[in-house]
Amino acid sequence: MVAVTRGRRRLSLLVPGLLDGSWGAREAGLARHGAACINRVLARATSHPFPGGGLEAVLFALFGIEPDPDIDLPVAAVSRVADTGDVDPGWWLRADPVHLRPDQDRVLLFAGPGLGVRAEEARALVQALNEHFADRNLRFEAPVAGRWYLRLSVPPGVCTAPLAAVAGRDIHRHLPAGESARRWRGLLNEVQMLLHGHPVNGDRERAGAPAINGVWFWGGGCIPKPPAPQWACVWAEDSTARGLARLAGTALEAPPPDGQRWLQGAGAGEHLVVLTQVYDPAVSGDWPAWGQAVSWMGQAWFAPLERALRRARLSALDVLPGDGRRYRVTAARLLRFWRRGLG
Structure with missing residues (x-):
């Protein structure tokens, strides 16, 4: 595991497919309890364009390799x-x-x-x-x-x-x-x-x-030019993410079962966590399974990360659903909403 140290800790959370199936989830009768925390975090985020659509394109962009629409990503x-x-x-x-x-x-x-x-x-x-x-x-x-x-x-x-x-x-x-x-x-x-x-x-x-x-x-x-190291650690099971991390010489771990255990194990610095539990059902169009995965994602990851932001255990959270945008929430921004009674 990564050694836990004091200091600022920022997380980029790549969750491809998270926003793919809103209409399908309604058809599948998605329980809103699990999605409520996700909706709350995204509603308090600032949204900015981010290169790439889809898992692989976003991953390459996160390692500084922007996609070219005229050629394959390697x-x-x-x-x-x-x-x-x-x-x-x-x-x-x-x-x-x-x-x-x-x-x-x-x-x-x-x-x-x-x-x-x-x-x-x-x-x-x-x-x-x-x-x-x-x-x-x-x-x-x-x-x-x-x-x-x-x-x-x-x-x-x-x-x-x-x-x-x-x-x-x-x-x-x-x-x-x-x-x-x-x-x-x-x-x-x-x-x-x-x-x-x-x-x-x-x-x-x-x-x-x-x-x-x-x-x-x-x-x-072919193998691209090795990306410059920019992550304290990459937490991923996905083979493309793991390959990029190894080429960059970046520390590599399997994602823990939930956000709380990630918070317990992650040290200071910029971290990248890649979670694909929502991705496979989104790709296959299995909307009941997608709804279950989103509900789990809200409870297992977004809820503890939201609490960590409010308690300043996490300074910033970037959510990347693979839709061409990055959703950023900082501890200060979330605290402002919370003090107004909107949290």
């Missing part, structure tokens, strides 16, 4: 550092396992923890891909069952869409674009045909699990 190369410990200088693409489901004139993509890809399944499917593409100098690897990678000898010549932007949606609006788009769209089809008939998928379908019948290419690039 998510694959960075997250692979966290997944393998290897800082490889070459070109990498994420090639994450997905389930593709035809739906009339659309093809819907499903991904993430809900697929339940097992390590032995990932190994077998990646082996089949490597055998099939061996003569084209394409090498797949699966250091984590649900995160696959593709090593390239040259830049791919395409711009891709992040997996989170495609999950639950029709893939046709999000296919690779650029000078080599035709080649990469063809590769997606070729992979789909190869995986469709693999014995792993026969076993999964008999067990009632969705077939892993495709991959999604995204996040291509």
Whole structure:
């Protein structure tokens, strides 16, 4: 754990998906008790534009690497550092396992923890891909069952869409674009045909699990210039956040279960906490689960952080929901509202 020291303590709390589903949460009957504290903190915050929309773009911006809309962020190369410990200088693409489901004139993509890809399944499917593409100098690897990678000898010549932007949606609006788009769209089809008939998928379908019948290419690039250290500690399970922290030489911890325990363990300085419990249901459109996660987030994190601000145990809180804005609350600002009887 980070040593606790005296001094000013500021927290940037990245909670992607927090504001994504207001309408969905109402439909799901979100209990307002958990959300009340979140609403109160945001209502007392000053709001400013912040680069990036979505988890990965905000993370890179927090480490001083602003996104360029015309090229991919090198998510694959960075997250692979966290997944393998290897800082490889070459070109990498994420090639994450997905389930593709035809739906009339659309093809819907499903991904993430809900697929339940097992390590032995990932190994077998990646082996089949490597055998099939061996003569084209394409090498797949699966250091984590649900995160696959593709090593390239040259830049791919395409711009891709992040997996989170495609999950639950029709893939046709999000296919690779650029000078080599035709080649990469063809590769997606070729992979789909190869995986469709693999014995792993026969076993999964008999067990009632969705077939892993495709991959999604995204996040291509090389390791960026190491970001300058700016955080006392990064608290995250997310692989991109952990990769950026390691490249920056920043202290790295897993997030504690709640804000109270974070306050007990965090020392002075600027801290970054990345919480993704709200993100996965927001991406998949599971609004009942999203509502439950928001309720938990309010009680487990926002309530103790609000108390810490009022008691000057935390000098400032920045909330980043990934909506293109930063919401900042300082102890002094919250205290002014509280003294007026609005808290």
